[in-house]
Amino acid sequence: MAYGETPSQTVGPYFAYGLTAGQYAYDFTDIADPTVAGPDAKGEHIRITGTVFDGDGNPVNDAMIEIWQADADGNYNEKPIDVADTGFRGLGRCGTGTDAKLRFWFDTVKPGVVADAEAPFVNVIVFMRGMLVHAFTRFYFDDEADLNAKDPVLQSVPADRRDTLIAKRVETPTGIEYRIDIHMQGDAETVFFDV
Amino acid sequence: MSTFKPRDWGSHAPYIAPGYKSTLLRGPTQAPLAIKSGLTEGTGPRFAPASVRELDFDLTKNGVVNGEPLGERIVVHGRVMDTDGRPQPNILVEVWQANAAGRYVHKVDQHDAPLDPNFRGSGRCFTDDQGNYKFYTIKPGAYPWGNHFNAWRPNHIHLSLFGPGFATRLVTQMYFPGDPLLDLDPIFLGTEDAAARERLIAKFSIDKTEEGFALGYQFDIVLRGRNGTPMEN
Numbered sequence: 001m002a003y004g005e006t007p008s009q010t011v012g013p014y015f016a017y018g019l020t021a022g023q024y025a026y027d028f029t030d031i032a033d034p035t036v037a038g039p040d041a042k043g044e045h046i047r048i049t050g051t052v053f054d055g056d057g058n059p060v061n062d063a064m065i066e067i068w069q070a071d072a073d074g075n076y077n078e079k080p081i082d083v084a085d086t087g088f089r090g091l092g093r094c095g096t097g098t099d100a101k102l103r104f105w106f107d108t109v110k111p112g113v114v115a116d117a118e119a120p121f122v123n124v125i126v127f128m129r130g131m132l133v134h135a136f137t138r139f140y141f142d143d144e145a146d147l148n149a150k151d152p153v154l155q156s157v158p159a160d161r162r163d164t165l166i167a168k169r170v171e172t173p174t175g176i177e178y179r180i181d182i183h184m185q186g187d188a189e190t191v192f193f194d195v
Numbered sequence: 196m197s198t199f200k201p202r203d204w205g206s207h208a209p210y211i212a213p214g215y216k217s218t219l220l221r222g223p224t225q226a227p228l229a230i231k232s233g234l235t236e237g238t239g240p241r242f243a244p245a246s247v248r249e250l251d252f253d254l255t256k257n258g259v260v261n262g263e264p265l266g267e268r269i270v271v272h273g274r275v276m277d278t279d280g281r282p283q284p285n286i287l288v289e290v291w292q293a294n295a296a297g298r299y300v301h302k303v304d305q306h307d308a309p310l311d312p313n314f315r316g317s318g319r320c321f322t323d324d325q326g327n328y329k330f331y332t333i334k335p336g337a338y339p340w341g342n343h344f345n346a347w348r349p350n351h352i353h354l355s356l357f358g359p360g361f362a363t364r365l366v367t368q369m370y371f372p373g374d375p376l377l378d379l380d381p382i383f384l385g386t387e388d389a390a391a392r393e394r395l396i397a398k399f400s401i402d403k404t405e406e407g408f409a410l411g412y413q414f415d416i417v418l419r420g421r422n423g424t425p426m427e428n
Contacts, residue, residue, distance in 0.1 A: 002278065003277075005418065006206075006418070007207050007395055009395065018316070032240070054220040066364075068238075114234055130218050131221055131222060132215065132218065135223055157228060184222065190223070194229040
């Protein structure tokens with residue numbers, strides 16, 4: 001290895017006017033926002049939502065969550081991401097500081113199964129003050145039990161921790177939601193991956 | 196699609212770094228589970244040219260309301276490359292920072308240093324076909340924080356990059372050479388390896404300094420390389 005990696009450092013508490021300006025009403029443009037798939041995207045339109053909890057069980061109000069997912073056909077977007085795009089973007093970014101209940105949310109479509117997996121999932125990165133290195137995780141879907149049972153990554157997770165990765169489908173008056181919380185520590189500590 | 200080499204954890208801080216108190220309740224306590232890098236990890240977002248507007252790379256201009264921002268004008272140059280030395284072209288680099296007085300525009304920042312009406316402190320730029328990026332800004336000030344008695348963050352600029360794949364995602368901070376606060380800062384010191392920490396400190400460059408205008412700094416950024424044959428230099 002010719003060069004050493006640049007160390008990761010925390011995103012800190014004050015990222016919003018740089019990374020999530022539109023969501024937090026700062027005067028700057030965005031390269032990503034909570035819309036992962038616009039209204040013109042093909043597939044089942046869903047919202048993914050949840051809360052990030054610290055080791056005391058308190059909701060975290062200054063985390064930033066990013067997701068990266070395949071489209072409804074199981075393909076990752078190879079086109080440049082453009083927040084003006086009303087179709088499928090594939091990338092989402094949301095801070096936990098603007099929702100009254102400190103939730104993150106993503107408006108997206110349910111992904112298809114990518115070529116080297118068996119079940120649909122969303123890739124997730126968690127950043128916050130107090131994390132010197134971001135953490136990777138995944139969201140799977142609870143109505144895909146048969147596929148989940150075959151997915152090599154999900155099945156590599158100890159059985160008693162698998163539930164931390166599975167979002168629960170809820171039908172709401174405004175549409176389909178999948179709910180999943182992220183627990184940084186504790187009995188329900190989310191499984192994070194060394195990607 | 197080639198995959199990325201495993202993260203070199205020796206270059207990074209542990210999730211729980213006791214000197215930095217917020218890590219105690221926020222860092223995962225269980226070791227991350229290794230998964231085989233595949234299609235997913237090899238892909239990642241690319242960004243449309245329109246993501247960077249004309250003044251986005253110049254923080255001395257992109258927040259101007261009625262005059263020049265206060266403080267020491269600087270220009271930061273750097274090259275984004277991987278651990279094999281391959282330059283990384285067309286990579287979006289997002290930056291944000293405090294103003295010259297050490298105050299962030301962020302609504303939650305309670306430090307009583309003044310805001311600068313002509314400085315927002317965020318911007319972005321792309322790397323060119325050689326992996327080089329450049330942005331103009333004002334040297335950020337130090338500021339106090341609540342980690343411990345008389346805690347002060349050294350001058351720093353936050354940077355965020357995806358790199359060529361989702362797996363290469365990096366958020367980091369650039370520091371300034373000779374800052375006496377570095378050796379007292381639990382965030383900087385969170386990276387236990389001293390040689391790795393040095394990679395967080397920009398180098399002053401008289402060659403990059405612009406005559407009569409701005410002091411120059413060089414801050415190269417190294418992302419994980421790809422599996423396969425390293426490029427010969």
